[in-house]
Every structure is written in C-alpha cells, then in structure tokens.
Amino acid sequence: MIRMKNFIKAFICCIILFISPALASDYVSNFERIPAIQNRPPQVATWKRTPTVVVCDYAPVKKSEILAAVKFWEKLGHPFYRTQYRYDPLNKCKSTTPVGYIVVHLVTQDLKLEDDSLAETHFFVDNDHNEIEWAVIYIKSETKETVLEHELGHALGYLHHNHINHLMNSKWTQGGWDTNGLERHLR
Numbered sequence: 001m002i003r004m005k006n007f008i009k010a011f012i013c014c015i016i017l018f019i020s021p022a023l024a025s026d027y028v029s030n031f032e033r034i035p036a037i038q039n040r041p042p043q044v045a046t047w048k049r050t051p052t053v054v055v056c057d058y059a060p061v062k063k064s065e066i067l068a069a070v071k072f073w074e075k076l077g078h079p080f081y082r083t084q085y086r087y088d089p090l091n092k093c094k095s096t097t098p099v100g101y102i103v104v105h106l107v108t109q110d111l112k113l114e115d116d117s118l119a120e121t122h123f124f125v126d127n128d129h130n131e132i133e134w135a136v137i138y139i140k141s142e143t144k145e146t147v148l149e150h151e152l153g154h155a156l157g158y159l160h161h162n163h164i165n166h167l168m169n170s171k172w173t174q175g176g177w178d179t180n181g182l183e184r185h186l187r
C-alpha cells in the first residue's frame with residue numbers, strides 16, 4: 001500500500017516534466033507513453049477489462065449525475081460493466097489499487113488540490129500493454145456541469161485538449177460539451 005502511494009507521488013514530478021504544469025493539474029498517472037501533439041485529445045491507454053464505476057459514501061455526486069455521466073461516455077462507445085451508487089460489497093472504496101474499477105470519492109485532506117481545481121483523477125497504467133488497471137476520481141464539492149464527465153475522461157485515459165468548449169479543456173471556464181476525438185476507436 002505504502003509503496004504504491006510513493007510510486008504515484010514519484011510520478012507527479014515526471015508528468016510535470018513531460019507536460020506543462022498548467023495542463024497537468026487535475027490528473028496523476030504513471031503512464032510512460034508521451035503523446036504526440038495532435039488535433040484531438042491524446043489517449044495514453046485504454047482499459048484492460050470493462051470497468052465498473054463505484055460512487056463511495058460522502059462523494060458529492062448524485063445518483064442521477066453519475067448515471068448521466070456514464071451514459072454520456074457509453075454514447076461515445078466506451079463500455080462500462082455496471083454503475084454502483086454507494087454500494088460497495090467488495091470494498092473498492094477502501095482499496096488503494098481498485099483493479100477493474102473507477103472509484104469516485106470526496107476529496108480527502110491529504111490530497112493537496114490546487115485552489116482552482118475542482119477534482120483530481122488518478123489512474124494507473126500497465127505500461128507493458130498500455131492498459132488502465134484502475135482509476136480513482138476525487139471530487140471537491142458539489143459537482144459542476146461537465147466536471148464528472150471530464151474526470152471520467154481522464155479515467156478512460158484521455159489527457160487535456162485546450163480547445164474552447166471541449167470537454168477535456170483543462171480550464172473548466174473554457175470547457176464545454178464538445179466531444180471531438182473522444183469516440184472510442186476499435187483497434
């Protein structure tokens with residue numbers, strides 16, 4: 001457990017080295033692939049298995065909001081196994097490595113979120129296969145429009161794309177519902 005925590009912390013520095021800090025403020029990952037500059041949001045990895053979404057106790061997300069956000073990504077071709085709202089029989093909310101799951105939490109005090117950050121997503125990649133093994137989304141307060149969808153985008157391996165109105169814009173005020181490049185491609 002402790003080792004994994006250090007591992008993630010160790011990679012905070014590296015993402016900032018690879019990508020300018022302003023663009024890397026709301027996700028943390030260990031991916032090694034450096035995305036090419038392209039006219040669409042880069043996707044650095046995809047899920048190994050179809051993920052289950054779990055909203056944990058205290059996460060400031062309504063059931064209708066998570067269902068809408070999951071449906072939004074399903075319409076873009078991304079499959080989810082199921083969505084569990086405050087129902088966690090396998091204790092994934094307490095796991096630091098919830099393999100196969102996207103876990104949604106209220107932000108905790110030991111997570112040092114920047115003041116203007118609304119949320120942060122951590123996702124762990126098996127770099128041998130470019131596959132995502134687990135993701136954890138931390139939400140700060142009541143959800144603003146597009147924030148949950150944006151963080152789910154990180155949980156699906158997408159990075160930022162700073163075009164006005166794009167869902168994956170790193171600045172919430174400049175983002176929107178543009179989904180250009182977020183359709184799942186079959187490889």
Ligand SMILES: [Zn+2]
Nearest residue numbers: 026027150170
């Ligand atoms: Zn982001």
